[in-house]
Amino acid sequence: MSRPEEIAPPEIFYDDREAKKYTASTRVQHIQAKMTLRALEILNLEPDIPQFVLDVGCGSGLSGEILSEEGHIWVGMDISPDMLATAIDRDVSGDLLLSDMGDGIPFRPGTFDAAISISAIQWLCNADKHSNEPKVRLARFFNTLYSALKRGGKFVGQFYPANEDQIVQITGAAKVAGFQCGVVIDDPESKKNKKHYLVLQAGIPDRPLNLGNMSVESAVQKKEKRLSKKKLKRMETKKQYIKRKKILMKRRGKSVARDSKFTGRSRRPHF
Template sequence: MSARAIELLALPDDGPKFLLDIGCGSGLSGEIIEEEDLAVEKDLEGDLFLQDIGNGVGFRPGTFDGAISVSVLQWLCNADKKINRPKYRLMRFFSTLYSSLRRGARAVFQFYPENDDQISMILSSAMSCGFTGGMVIDYPNSKKAKKNYLCLFAGSSQAFSSQKLPAAIGIDDQNTVSNSLREKSRLYITFY
C-alpha cells in the first residue's frame, strides 16, 4: 500500500524529494530498525517525530514535496473520548498539513472508511483547508482487495501543471484481480 501511495504521488524525476510519512504509530518499528542497525546496513535515513496528528503537524511552511499515509486517517474520525471531536481534529490536521507542503505537492492517504458519511467529512475538511483532489478507489468491486486512497493537491505549481487524479486499478470481468493487465478502472471522485 505504501508503494501504491508513492506511485499516486506522481513525483517528477527531477531530483531527490523530501517526503512526510504520516503514521508510524508509536515509533516502535523505527526504534527496532535503529537497534538492529538495519538503517545503517540498508543505508536508510529518516527522523521520527511522535505527535498526535489530530493536533496538527508542526513543520515550517513549504517543507515537504509530498506526504503519504497508510491506514491512519480513519482514526481521526473516532470520538472515543469526549475531547476527541473528529471534525475539529480533521480540520487542524489538514490545515497544518496544507501549510507544510510546498505549492503543487500532493498528499496521498490510504484509509479504511467506516461509511460514506466518513468519506464526506474527510473530503469536506480537506477541501475547506485549501486542498483539491479526490478519491481513487482501487479494485472497487472487490470486498478483499478494495483500497481507498484520498489524493490531495496543495495549490498549484508548474512542476505539477496537470493536477489530475490518477486512474484506479480495476478488476477484470470475472471479479478476480487482473494481475497481468492491471486494468484501469474509471472509478474516482474529483473535487476542485
Template sequence: MSRPEDTLPPDLFYNDVESRKYTTSSRIKNIQADMTNRALELLDLKEPSLILDIGCGSGLSGEILSDVSEDEGGPHAWVGMDISSSMLAQALDRDVEGDMLLADIGQGVPFRAGSFDAAISISAIQWLCNAETADVSPEGRLKRFFDGLYASLKRGGKAVCQFYPKNAQQRSMISNAAIKAGFGAGILEDDPETKNVKVYLVLTVGGGDVTGTVSGMNGVDVYDARRKERKRGKEFEKKGSKAWILRKKAQMEAKGKVVKSSSRYTGRKRRVAF
C-alpha cells in the same frame, strides 16, 4: 471482526507486542509495500524529494521511499510522524534512514509552512475519526490535521493518503475536511469490486481538478470546493441556495432541533430595498 481503531486509541493499541507483530509479519509488509508503491505512482515525483510520512509506524513505507532508484525519481528523504512510541522504537531498532517524530496528527502537523514536496500516509487517517473523550470531536481532529498538512506542503505539492473508511459517511467526512482545508481532492479505488478494495485520497495543494495533475486519476470521483460542477447528475449546492438551505434544515431536524417550516419563498433572493 472488530476494527483496531474501534478497540483502543492507536498509542495504546500499538504497544510493544502489537508493534513487533505488525513489523515482522510478512503479509503486512507485502501489503504495506504494495500500497506505498501505489502512493508513489500517484505522486509521480520526477526528482528526489522531501516527503512527510504520516503515521510512519516502524518505517516500512519509509524504507521504500529511501530505496527509490534514480531512474524512478529517487531516492527520497523523509520525515515520519507517529503517535505510537512502540512503533517508533521498532523503527529505531531497524535503523531506518528517515527522521521521526512522536506526535498526534489529530493535533496538527507541526512543521514550518512549505517544508515538504509531498506526503504519503498508509492506513492511518481513519484513526482520526475516533475520539476518545467527549471534548474531542473527529471533525476537530480532521480539521487540525488537514489544515496543518496543507500548510506544510509546498505550492503545487501533492499528498496521497491510503485509508480504510468504515462507511460512506466516514469517507465523506474525511474528504470534506480535506476540501475545507483548501486541497483539490479525488478518491481513487483499486479493486473496488473485491473485499480487498483499497481507497486512496489524492490531494493537490491549491485546489483544482486532481485529474489534471495526477496521472491515473481519469474517471474517478473528484471533489473540488473551488469550482461549480455537476456530480452524479446533481448540481453542486451553492451556499445559500434553496437546496443548501433545505439540506441544512434536514440536518438540524435530525439533531432534534426546531427549525422554521419551509415554503415557496425558502431560498428565494430578495430584491434590494433602497
C-alpha cells in the same frame, strides 16, 4: 473482525508486542509496500530527483523503507512510541517524530514537496476521549498539512473508511482547508482488495497526478448528490411538490391538469 480504531487509541493498541508482531509479518510488509508504491504512482513525483516527503502515521517505517528505496528523503511522524522504537531498532533511514496527527503537522510552512499516509487517516474519525472531537482533529490536521506542503505539493493517503459518511467527513474537511480533493478507489468491486486513496493538491502542481483511468471522487460525489436531493425535497413547499410531480408526469407522457392560482392551495374543510 473488529477495526483497530474501535478497540483502543493507536498509542495504546500499538504497544511493544503489537508493533513487533505487525512489523514481522511478511503479509503486512507486502501489503504496506504495495500500497506505498501505489501512493507514489499516484503522486507522480519528478523522476530521478529526490523529494522531501512527509510520512504521516509512519509506524515502524515499512512505508518509509519504500520511500528510501525510491530515492526520496523522508520524515515520519507517529503517535505510538513503541512503533517508533521498532523503527529505530530496524535502523530506518528517515528522521522520526513522536506526534499525534490530530494535533496538527508541527513543521514550518512549505517544508515538504509531498506527503503520504498509509492506513492512518481513519483514526481521526474516532473520538476515544471527550477532548478528541473528530471534526476539530480533522480540521487541524488538514489545515496544518496544507501549510506544511509547498504550493503545488501533493498528498496521497491510503485509508480504510468505515462507511461512506466517513469519506464525506474526511474529504469535506480537506476541501475546507483549501485542498483540491478526490478519492481514488482500487478494486471497487472487491470486498477484500478494495483500497481507498485520498488524493489532495495544495495549489497547482508542476506535474499532474497519475490517476490513469480511475475516476476521482465518484463515491463522494454520488453521496453528496443524494444528500442534496433529499435536502431539497424536505425544504420544498406543497405547491413546489405538486409542480415537480406534474413535470415528471409530463415527461412520462401522461396528461396533467393545467396550473392555476389554485394549484397547491389548501382547501377549507367541508362540514
